[in-house]
Amino acid sequence: MADPRPVTVVARRIRQANYRYLGFLIVQDAAGVQYTLPMTGTVAQWLLEGQELRLSTTRTEAIGFDDYTLAGEVPIWPLFARAYTLERRSPLSGKVLYTYTLLAREARYERDYEAIVELEQYHYASDEELIALWTCETCDLYIEANARPTCPRCGGRMRLHDLRSATRASRFLVLELQTRAPYEPQYVGYVRVDPPVPLMHRRRPDGTVEPNIRQKVFPPDWFAYPFHPEGVQAPSWWEAQEESLRTTRSPVSRLARVVIHPDYRADGLGQQAVRAMLDWVRERWIPEMRVAKEAIETIAMMARYNPFLEKVGFVYLWDTAGRRPVLYYPLSATAERRIAHFLRHDPVAREHGGKLYRSRFPTVEKLAGPLILRRLTKSYTNRLTLEHLSPAVQQLLEAFGVKHRVIQKFIFREAEIEIVPGGVHVLLGASGAGKTTLLRLLYGVTVGVDHPLYQPESAEVTVPENVRVAALIAGEVEPEFGDLPLAEALYQLTGDEGLAVEVLNETGLADAVLYRAPFRELSTGQKERARLAALLARQPNLLLVDEFAAHLDPLTAVRLARRLAHLARSKNLTLVLVTHRTEVIEALEPDLLYLVGYGTLYRATEIPERAFRVMEPYARYIVEGKKRWELRRYPTRIRGRVGVVSGGKLLGTVEILGSRGPFSLEELAEHQEKHLADPRFLREYAAGRPLYAWELGQARKFDRPIPIVARPGQQAWLKPEPQPEKEDAAT
Numbered sequence: 001m002a003d004p005r006p007v008t009v010v011a012r013r014i015r016q017a018n019y020r021y022l023g024f025l026i027v028q029d030a031a032g033v034q035y036t037l038p039m040t041g042t043v044a045q046w047l048l049e050g051q052e053l054r055l056s057t058t059r060t061e062a063i064g065f066d067d068y069t070l071a072g073e074v075p076i077w078p079l080f081a082r083a084y085t086l087e088r089r090s091p092l093s094g095k096v097l098y099t100y101t102l103l104a105r106e107a108r109y110e111r112d113y114e115a116i117v118e119l120e121q122y123h124y125a126s127d128e129e130l131i132a133l134w135t136c137e138t139c140d141l142y143i144e145a146n147a148r149p150t151c152p153r154c155g156g157r158m159r160l161h162d163l164r165s166a167t168r169a170s171r172f173l174v175l176e177l178q179t180r181a182p183y184e185p186q187y188v189g190y191v192r193v194d195p196p197v198p199l200m201h202r203r204r205p206d207g208t209v210e211p212n213i214r215q216k217v218f219p220p221d222w223f224a225y226p227f228h229p230e231g232v233q234a235p236s237w238w239e240a241q242e243e244s245l246r247t248t249r250s251p252v253s254r255l256a257r258v259v260i261h262p263d264y265r266a267d268g269l270g271q272q273a274v275r276a277m278l279d280w281v282r283e284r285w286i287p288e289m290r291v292a293k294e295a296i297e298t299i300a301m302m303a304r305y306n307p308f309l310e311k312v313g314f315v316y317l318w319d320t321a322g323r324r325p326v327l328y329y330p331l332s333a334t335a336e337r338r339i340a341h342f343l344r345h346d347p348v349a350r351e352h353g354g355k356l357y358r359s360r361f362p363t364v365e366k367l368a369g370p371l372i373l374r375r376l377t378k379s380y381t382n383r384l385t386l387e388h389l390s391p392a393v394q395q396l397l398e399a400f401g402v403k404h405r406v407i408q409k410f411i412f413r414e415a416e417i418e419i420v421p422g423g424v425h426v427l428l429g430a431s432g433a434g435k436t437t438l439l440r441l442l443y444g445v446t447v448g449v450d451h452p453l454y455q456p457e458s459a460e461v462t463v464p465e466n467v468r469v470a471a472l473i474a475g476e477v478e479p480e481f482g483d484l485p486l487a488e489a490l491y492q493l494t495g496d497e498g499l500a501v502e503v504l505n506e507t508g509l510a511d512a513v514l515y516r517a518p519f520r521e522l523s524t525g526q527k528e529r530a531r532l533a534a535l536l537a538r539q540p541n542l543l544l545v546d547e548f549a550a551h552l553d554p555l556t557a558v559r560l561a562r563r564l565a566h567l568a569r570s571k572n573l574t575l576v577l578v579t580h581r582t583e584v585i586e587a588l589e590p591d592l593l594y595l596v597g598y599g600t601l602y603r604a605t606e607i608p609e610r611a612f613r614v615m616e617p618y619a620r621y622i623v624e625g626k627k628r629w630e631l632r633r634y635p636t637r638i639r640g641r642v643g644v645v646s647g648g649k650l651l652g653t654v655e656i657l658g659s660r661g662p663f664s665l666e667e668l669a670e671h672q673e674k675h676l677a678d679p680r681f682l683r684e685y686a687a688g689r690p691l692y693a694w695e696l697g698q699a700r701k702f703d704r705p706i707p708i709v710a711r712p713g714q715q716a717w718l719k720p721e722p723q724p725e726k727e728d729a730a731t
């Protein structure tokens with residue numbers, strides 16, 4: 001690229017039909033050589049004849065879109081494009097759970113605007129049903145539609161002209177996913193920036209109107225040259241805008257839209273889009289590129305229901321005469337000072353302190369104590385019969401050895417589970433292992449369901465007296481929606497539209513289209529999240545969910561898990577979720593993970609990484625804490641909690657505190673009460689060599705030994721893996 005040389009704008013060539021993605025700027029250098037620069041009309045239209053710029057080119061003729069750079073006081077071309085990485089971290093450990101790699105760039109291609117039209121249909125406040133204008137250049141015809149129509153006159157393919165809600169002054173920044181799974185969209189959001197609104201009055205809470213409020217807070221000349229084409233005598237709207245484009249200048253820009261793909265809302269992408277917009281506006285003086293920007297204003301109804309603008313640093317100042325909240329982001333010290341002054345001295349603003357959003361989801365009263373099922377027994381009986389089958393099938397089954405029989409299986413035998421107040425609990429296990437059964441029992445003992453499915457055969461039950469349970473067990477316990485639109489159903493449940501929207505946002509249903517949709521029109525995954533929203537709306541302090549996130553794709557499931565766990569921890573909600581998906585468990589970061597199955601259940605953390613084999617009765621002595629020295633032919637450097645295995649079962653765990661010795665048999669005889677070993681057995685085992693004592697402590701015996709998978713070989717240490725219990729079958 002050659003050194004930048006000064007050039008002067010000679011002319012612009014823009015056509016109404018396709019100005020969004022095509023326009024030409026003709027500039028001339030000091031030697032009188034003219035260059036035709038292809039760009040977008042959205043940029044070219046702001047550059048005025050006689051304006052001085054700097055141009056670098058790689059060629060002098062037939063200059064393409066990517067063959068030059070152009071700058072005035074700020075860079076003009078190529079358009080702004082910047083990569084951002086958004087790490088979603090665990091609020092507990094700070095560990096990165098997943099990462100978005102995003103590209104924010106100014107819209108340039110027709111396809112960018114088509115994506116914007118698609119996203120616009122998800123916008124909260126889209127008043128218009130038809131949001132895009134399409135054109136046939138051959139027939140000079142414009143048509144409103146939300147998807148590309150064919151020309152009714154010539155049958156040709158129509159091209160996108162503009163969004164109906166946008167003006168010529170609007171500029172768009174699109175957000176693309178750089179790395180994405182095949183089922184993920186390329187465009188996940190967009191931001192639209194405009195000049196500030198021409199006029200703004202304030203409605204005070206007492207109903208009175210304060211005209212031109214902005215001029216009382218900021219320097220009045222900030223709003224002296226608005227984009228205000230209505231006041232101009234011109235033959236058409238297009239030309240009226242053209243006139244206004246020439247005079248518009250303001251140190252304030254307006255954030256006119258932030259639209260995020262519904263699947264990606266409430267995951268920080270809205271904030272990221274706004275941060276990219278801040279860089280764009282600050283560096284390039286968007287939209288008109290004439291004055292450095294000192295503040296950004298936005299009029300955003302949704303800011304009442306969603307805190308993402310305030311999280312980025314927007315400050316709420318007042319409501320418009322039409323009662324829409326107005327927020328400002330200061331970019332300069334002047335703006336910051338003026339805003340601070342207003343918040344200190346205006347009586348209404350002093351009340352709200354610049355804060356608009358208030359979470360409606362209350363902190364619930366935490367469970368007063370743990371929910372415990374001790375010595376829990378539950379079995380399952382199934383009669384296999386061939387009676388109702390046709391003779392041929394009976395014969396076939398008999399040939400395979402299938403006979404009439406009764407299958408009886410213990411789902412839990414003397415098991416124990418403790419649900420900790422405020423904790424996130426995950427029940428994990430193979431399908432059919434008893435996870436749903438356990439959830440039914442937790443629900444049954446909490447609300448007192450009489451049905452045998454919901455009651456243990458025997459158990460010592462402790463239920464905290466302040467429990468408010470909500471449960472989701474598909475086809476059994478689930479909220480009803482009827483035919484009402486989602487938002488209406490939740491409003492009727494809560495009597496608070498803010499809370500209704502908040503629980504929908506929390507479950508990833510932050511989408512105006514979905515708010516209006518009746519339940520039956522939702523996809524399976526959306527139904528699952530809507531049910532969850534309805535449960536949250538009841539503000540329980542204990543939430544039980546079977547097959548959590550089962551119908552969601554991996555990324556949606558992970559996002560939901562991360563949000564729900566965060567909500568639970570910040571609002572004192574106790575969660576018990578059934579899932580077998582490792583990515584979901586990672587995002588939940590459960591406080592307790594219970595493995596269900598094998599006739600028992602146990603905290604996953606209780607299964608040690610390694611275990612050693614010991615003969616009976618010594619194994620039992622160890623886990624009961626009676627045997628505190630394990631005698632071996634060699635010392636060990638292993639410390640910490642390990643398992644004790646005997647007869648193919650994990651009996652419990654113990655901590656290795658240290659290693660002592662060597663000891664002679666005579667010395668060991670003096671410590672008989674520590675190792676409990678029979679002297680004759682010891683002599684045989686030692687075979688003339690000295691022995692070492694592994695010091696043990698903190699013994700823990702399992703309620704029921706856990707059968708483990710047998711591995712060939714006789715190493716001292718093994719990794720215990722629980723083994724599925726076989727059915728107890730009786731013919």
Ligand SMILES: [Zn+2]
Pocket residue numbers: 136137138139140141151152153154155156
């Ligand atoms: Zn046509």
